[in-house]
Amino acid sequence: MTYPRKHLLAIEGLEPPHIADLLDLAESYALLNRSGKTQRDLLKGRTLINLFFEDSTRTRTSFELAGKRLGADVINMSVSTSSVNKGETLLDTASTLNAMHCDLLVVRHGQSGAPSLLSQKVDAAVINAGDGTHEHPTQALLDALTIRRHKGRLEGLIVAICGDIAHSRVARSNMHLLTTMGSRVRVVGPPTLIPAEAARLGVEVFHDMKAGLAGADVVMMLRLQRERMSGGMVPSAREFFRFYGLDAEKLAYAKPDSIVMHPGPMNRGVEIDSAVADHPTRSVIGEQVEMGVACRMAVLDVLARGLRRNV
Ligand code: NCD
Numbered sequence: 001m002t003y004p005r006k007h008l009l010a011i012e013g014l015e016p017p018h019i020a021d022l023l024d025l026a027e028s029y030a031l032l033n034r035s036g037k038t039q040r041d042l043l044k045g046r047t048l049i050n051l052f053f054e055d056s057t058r059t060r061t062s063f064e065l066a067g068k069r070l071g072a073d074v075i076n077m078s079v080s081t082s083s084v085n086k087g088e089t090l091l092d093t094a095s096t097l098n099a100m101h102c103d104l105l106v107v108r109h110g111q112s113g114a115p116s117l118l119s120q121k122v123d124a125a126v127i128n129a130g131d132g133t134h135e136h137p138t139q140a141l142l143d144a145l146t147i148r149r150h151k152g153r154l155e156g157l158i159v160a161i162c163g164d165i166a167h168s169r170v171a172r173s174n175m176h177l178l179t180t181m182g183s184r185v186r187v188v189g190p191p192t193l194i195p196a197e198a199a200r201l202g203v204e205v206f207h208d209m210k211a212g213l214a215g216a217d218v219v220m221m222l223r224l225q226r227e228r229m230s231g232g233m234v235p236s237a238r239e240f241f242r243f244y245g246l247d248a249e250k251l252a253y254a255k256p257d258s259i260v261m262h263p264g265p266m267n268r269g270v271e272i273d274s275a276v277a278d279h280p281t282r283s284v285i286g287e288q289v290e291m292g293v294a295c296r297m298a299v300l301d302v303l304a305r306g307l308r309r310n311v
Contacts, residue, residue, distance in 0.1 A: 001025065003302045007119045007126040010135040011176040019144070019181060026145050026291070026298035033069070033294055040071035043304055048072040048104040049097060052129070053079045056108055058264055058289055059129050059139070063106045066296035070304075072104065090114060094121035103307055104300060107131070112169075125303040133167050133228060139263055140173035142295040144181065146288050147218055150259050155182035160212050160254070161203075162188040163222035163244060163271045166195045167229065170263045171222055175201045188212030189244060192233040209243065209250050216254040220261040221246050221272045237270045247273040251282070259284045 002017050048067040067074040105124040107115040112132030119126035130136040165171045165187045178185045185203040198205050206212030234240050260283045268274050
């Protein structure tokens, strides 16, 4: 295993062998999970804290399950029950976590860069579980693993990431990972929702769904993140669906064996039609959730190996 860092804060900066090794390890955890076996010795005596300043269902539960399957003591701290609501700063929280001898800290925060700041102040290995519009590295890993399981590779595949790219940390981490691994990445959406940096990241920009989906191997849909918009960036939900919502008619432009992905939570009828989201062969949305647990087990495993304190 070649993973070079103490923390996992971003995909940006990782090299192909680091990513490939993490995916291989995650694949072995996917098989272990399907067999119903666990490996409860690996993180025995380790404490994993899930520190979530933003709501989450699947990411938080998936880290919790991953930690428990590897034998860690898992504690969930959500902002509504923590003293942050009483005015405590991020750095006060860091000293509290240090005093608790937390080994692995999973952080989700509304501000880009918050997990990185925390990582400089805590002894624990920090995993970014989504920070503002910046990155969501474990989501990109689970997406890549799901793609690799269906297509056998990442290199040379045409991946269309569609919808609200500008506000999406999922899109940003995926752009970094997939371009690093040699996929041909397209971003598809209205000009207001495509970030200026897209060209720098080596992706192709499309404003028309049919052109963007033509010949694609993978179609990845994203939620409209209205909570991060300053208003007026999109027309009505109905109008958005007409131009950018994925339905059977638009999907017909992609390859006949293309797969449909969505990180969740989905807004059915806004960015994706139910018939496509629930399609028995084309949709791999359920498998993404399954691979999420496997990828998080791989990341916890690798970071725990790098921890100095022995238990
Ligand atoms: C995403 C997130 O929180 O960044 N969800 C997730 O982790 N599965 C995407 C979103 O909120 O739309």
